[in-house]
Each structure stands twice: as C-alpha cells, then as structure tokens.
Amino acid sequence: MWRHRQIFGAVLCGVMIVTVIALFVVPVRYFATGSVIVAEQEPSNSNASAAWAAKIGDPADVESQLLIVKSPRIMRLALDAPGVREAAIQDCFARSTIGSTCEKAKEDTGALVDYIAANYSIGGAGRSRVINISYTSPIAEVAQKMANALTNAFLDDQRVTGSNSKELAASYLWKEAKDLDAELRDADAKIQAFRRNKGLARGQQAPIWSERLTSISQQLANAENARAEAAARLQEIKSNQARAIDSPAAQSNRSISDLKQQLTVVTAQLANQSNSLGPRHPSIRALEQEQAAIRDRINSEVASIIASAQKAYDSSDALVKSLTKQMDAAKAEVGSATSDEATIESLARNTEIKRAQYADLYRRASELETERRVLIGNTRLVSLAELPMKPFFPKKIPFIAAGATLGLLLASFAAFFGDSIRLDGLPRMRLPPRRNPEIEPVAAAPIVVPVAASAAPPVESSAPIDTPSPLRPASVPAGATSELSVVTGAPILAHLPAIRRDSSESAIGAILSAQSGAALARSLSKARENNHYQDALRDLATNLLTPAGGKVRKRILVASPSTAEGKTFLTLSLAHHLAAAGRSVLVMECDLGAPKFEAALGLRSSLGLQGVLRGEITSRESVVSSGVPNLDAIPAGPVPASTELLMRKSFADVLQWADIYDVVLVDAPSPGIQTDIGVLAKHVDGVLLCMRSGRSSIGQAVATSSAIRAAGGALIGIAITMVPDAGPMRTASATSDAYAGAT
Known part of the structure; x- marks a missing residue:
C-alpha cells in the first residue's frame, strides 16, 4: 500500500468526492411508520379456545396478516379514505415520475394501487407480533397520510370481517342448539314411556327385579348353609349308633347330661353295695333296675335327637328346593328386564351425548354473541404514523461513512493489486533481469565474500550485476554481486x-x-x-x-x-x-x-x-x-x-x-x-x-x-x-x- 500510496489516495479522494456530490444530488425521502399488533386475545373472551391459544405467537399467523396488509384489496380500501387518493397523485408527481404515468393513475385505480404498493414497506418487528406499516415519500405530510390510511383500512377490515364471521357463527350455533333441545325432549319422553310399558320400577337403591333377585339369592345361600349344618349333624349322630351318646349333639342336650349324671351316681352306689351284698339282694336288684331305666331314658333321648336332626335336615332341604325354584324364576325375569334396561341405557347414553352437545353449543353461542357485541378485532393499534421532521434518506453521517468505507475498500484493492492490473501505469518493481551478453559486456567477476544471512543487514548498493554467461563453464556459476546475492x-x-x-x-x-x-x-x-x-x-x-x-x-x-x-x-x-x-x-x-x-x-x-x-x-x-x-x-x-x-x-x-x-x-x-x-x-x-x-x-x-x-x-x-x-x-x-x- 505504501508503494501504491498515490493510487490509494487518488481512489479514496475520488470516491469521497462522488459521495459528497451524491449527498446533495440524491432526492430527499421521508419515512413515516404506523404499527399494529395482531393475534391478541379479545378482552371479552377470558376463556380462549385452544385454536386461539395456538394462534397467539404463531409466526404463520403474523405472516398471513402481512399478506393481508399487502393485498390490493386493502390498498383499495386505503385509497377510498378521504384525501388519500389526492395525496397519492401528489406523491407521484413529486417523484418526477413520467407525467403520463401519473395522469393514467388518476383514472386507473389499479395503476395507482401498483404505484403506492411499491412505496409501502410492510414487515414484522423482529420476533414480536407487531407489524410496521411504512410509506416513503418526498413529502413528509404525504408519507404520514399514506401510512395512516393503510393502517386504519387494515384495522377497519379486521373489525368488520371478525364481526360478520362471529354473527354468522352465533346464528348457526343457536339453530343447532334449538334442534338439539327438541331432540332431547323427545328422547326423555320415549324413555319414560318405555319404563312404564315394561314395568321397570326402581326400589330404594336399584330396580325392583334386581333387589328381588338379590334377596332370593341371600335367602337361598342361608338355606343351603342350614341344610348343610343339619346334614352334618345328622350324619354325625347316625354314623355310630352305639356311641351316639358321646356325639356333640347328645352332649349339648341338658336332659341327657342330667341322666348321665344320675347313671353315674347309681353305678357308684351299685358298685359299693356289690362289695357287701350279694347279687340277689333287693338293694342290688333295685339299683340295677334303676340303672337300666336311666339307660332306657338316655337311649330314648338320643333317638329323639336323631329324629329332630332328621326333621331339621328335611325342612332345610325343602326350603332350599323352594328357593331354587324362586331363583330360577327371578333369573328369567332378570334376563328380560336386563335387555329392557340395556335398551333404556342406550337411549339414555344418546340423550346424555346430545345434552353435552347442547350445553357446549349453548355456551359457545353465548360467548360468540358476547364477543360480537364488544368486538374490537384481533388486531389492535399500537401507534399511528407521526409527521417525519428529518429526512430518512440520505442521512449525512451514515452516507459519508458508507462512502468512506467503500472508498477504503476500493483504494485498498487498487493498491494491493496495482501490480497485476497496472492501475498506476508505472513500471513495476523488479528483481535484476538477465543481461544479454551480446549487447552488454560481461563485467569481471569480483570477489564475493559470503555473508552470514543472520547477520547481514539490508544494504543499499548500486554494485553492477554479474549474470551467468554462456562463455563460462557450466560447473562454475557466476558470482552474483547484486545486493540480493550479497545479503x-x-x-x-x-x-x-x-x-x-x-x-x-x-x-x-x-x-x-x-x-x-x-x-x-x-x-x-x-x-x-x-x-x-x-x-x-x-x-x-x-x-x-x-x-x-x-x-x-x-x-x-x-x-x-x-x-x-x-x-x-x-x-x-x-x-x-x-x-x-x-x-x-x-x-x-x-x-x-x-x-x-x-x-x-x-x-x-x-x-x-x-x-x-x-x-x-x-x-x-x-x-x-x-x-x-x-x-x-x-x-x-x-x-x-x-x-x-x-x-x-x-x-x-x-x-x-x-x-x-x-x-x-x-x-x-x-x-x-x-x-x-x-x-x-x-x-x-x-x-x-x-x-x-x-x-x-x-x-x-x-x-x-x-x-x-x-x-x-x-x-x-x-x-x-x-x-x-x-x-x-x-x-x-x-x-x-x-x-x-x-x-
């Protein structure tokens, strides 16, 4: 760069001069910006739907709103506002556009829409849900009016479109709710009539047939338990007639217990008397007769117990058979009633589904009606465009800084590549060329003292150059006396x-x-x-x-x-x-x-x-x-x-x-x-x-x-x-x- 400093300075000065001239020649542009925010929850709708919640912050929704703002339909709505069409025509003439184009735009709305669309700048503000609507114009008042016109047209369109759609949706939901209400009344009447026809009355906790079946089942279970106990007791007594007196049923009998006690006493007296009296003694005979009588009474009591056990078993068995018949009849009745109840449950289930639908439709229709009455639209104004006091373009400091940056880049490029593209037109720096021995005489080779490269400083020398000559032997290359060879x-x-x-x-x-x-x-x-x-x-x-x-x-x-x-x-x-x-x-x-x-x-x-x-x-x-x-x-x-x-x-x-x-x-x-x-x-x-x-x-x-x-x-x-x-x-x-x- 130092070798080509003249090129560097010339290119930099030239670019800066062009930049300063352009700063005064380039037409002034004013930039006005209005802002709106989209996909906000309506103040009247505290319980937003899942679709609405998903829409909030969705970049796709913001992009769709941007396309709506840029659409020719919204542009036409903006032009229909008072004074906007005249401002657009004024802007057209102020830009020094071809007069015929502006004259055509006066009559052709489509041409005017195309013209203003090119001057609008519409985009999102970073990753937010804010949309900036800007307009560029040589006239500050026109820039403000055009930006505000499109902003208001977009807000009005969103409000009207949302109100109409909500009204249509609410009307449809009310109609559906009314139809469902009539169907529910019909279904309830049919269920009650079916119950009356089938006699499906209800008890305290369940249908009567269900409670009856439950009661018979419990009685049958108790009867079967009683029969099993009587059969066990009877079997125990009959299994050993000889030792029936020792059975639990006999031992639990009070009479048998008393007789056994008397038998014990008599047997003891008989044993005492037998030691002192003979077997034919009247006392002995009396005791033996008393002992036999007691045993007869015990056997009579045991037989009575056996008869009682048999009777209890027979009674329990008869009860079980009777309850079994009743159970079979109840089961047949339950089968028929179950089918009827299933039919009723199916009717009731359909009725409940319709009732839930009715409740949801009624709730949603009420919400839509409320939203429609207080609707402000899902797009809200952030700020209208203010009157721009300073030109947006060109700005002096950024313009000059950009020119200086461009000048430095171009000047550096010219300086670095000056040797290749010959911008300066001067001879480039060269190492010593080979001499032509036929034109220049070969100088005598001086004695060259090898200098250590690490210690040899750069020497400015004008010593003559001695290049290889075809007259010298190839094995002895010529000593170089140039500065490069020396150092x-x-x-x-x-x-x-x-x-x-x-x-x-x-x-x-x-x-x-x-x-x-x-x-x-x-x-x-x-x-x-x-x-x-x-x-x-x-x-x-x-x-x-x-x-x-x-x-x-x-x-x-x-x-x-x-x-x-x-x-x-x-x-x-x-x-x-x-x-x-x-x-x-x-x-x-x-x-x-x-x-x-x-x-x-x-x-x-x-x-x-x-x-x-x-x-x-x-x-x-x-x-x-x-x-x-x-x-x-x-x-x-x-x-x-x-x-x-x-x-x-x-x-x-x-x-x-x-x-x-x-x-x-x-x-x-x-x-x-x-x-x-x-x-x-x-x-x-x-x-x-x-x-x-x-x-x-x-x-x-x-x-x-x-x-x-x-x-x-x-x-x-x-x-x-x-x-x-x-x-x-x-x-x-x-x-x-x-x-x-x-x-």
Missing part, C-alpha cells in the same frame, strides 16, 4: 520470464485463480511452448545438477521466502524439462496445507505423502504416474493436513528410497513455517530459493536463507521468477533501488 550469500542461477495469461481472461479472474491447480496446469502447458522460458530452465538445470565439491545433487528442495513466488510452478516446470531431457524425475509435494499437484498434473486420487507419514501406505505405493514419460509424483494427499507430519522420521526414509531416481524435486511447505523448511533442508542435497520479480522482500529472503543454514542445509542459489519483458539496457542502479523499496 543471502547465494548466487542468482536463473531469471525465468513471466508466462502471459490468456487475453480472454480478466485481470480479476487471473488474480482469483492464480493459486488453483487448474491455473497451474494451463500455465505449465504454456511454459513448455515458451522458448525463452525453456532456455532459462536449461540454464537453471545446468547450474543445479553440476556436481559441487565432487558431490552430485539429486535431492533438491524448492522453497520461497513468501507466498505467491511461483515455487510450485517452478518445481513442476523444471520437472517437466528434466523428464523431457531423458532423466527420471520424482516430484514430491510437501505443501500439505494447500495441495495442488493432483489438479495441476491430472493425477488420480491417492493417499499421497500424508498416507506415508501416517504409516498407512509405503513410499512405493504413494508414487503416482503423471502420464509424462520419466516423470512420477508423490502428491500431498486428497485433503489439506497439518505440516506437523513432516517432523516424523518416516520422511527421511521417503527421501532415501527416492534415490532410485536421477532427480528428486521437493516442493517445500508454504512460507511462514520456517521450522518445516529447516527440517526438510537438512535431508536434501541443496535448496533452491525461488523469488518473484517486483515483489519479493530481501528481509524475508535473508530470514529464509538463515533458517536453511541454521538447520544444516545448503543453499544452492536463487531463481528469479515472473521476470517481465524488459529491454537489455536496464541499469543496475535502478534494480538496486527497486530492491531497497521491496525491503
């Missing part, structure tokens, strides 16, 4: 020209798609057809692959100090060039956060390097053929991933396995994660630093080169990318000044 301690190996975009592609489209895989694929195709670019690649490949110190470089890391330096594009284009030259090449994508290889090379989907680092696949399984002879690739993976995977030990194994290829080109992670670049740099034979002409910063280059050396890596050199077309007579001082500005 980084690395030679500039190549200047790669920019690949022009399609003339049909817009500048904005090129900017937005510059980092996509599809854009890389198109650019790679053009790079293979560009002779100047291929010549630069040939020089770069020669300098990279020339043995240094007797060691052949096979694994080369391509890195950049910042984003959008052309790192990935250079990696792929160099790989294509080396593969076309007959070398077996493997390109490896380590930019796990923004993978592009699959789209750029048209590769099939693979787990890629992510799968290897996670241990899901082997290094050999991760290799994908690019379809270009001698060129294979290991893409980053199908989805972006964290670069922390590169810290794993398995990455060194991948590089060691890749030694089967002549050249391995590693695309470094996106700049900003210097630890990752350092980790990769110590596992490769050298690092090629990629810097973009007119954009790269010397400070970032110093930081990156310092990180590479600190990690134990070797910086081979620097490749200048995207060098624009320029004449061969560019001076070194201009280039140095450009670098100073970039820093």
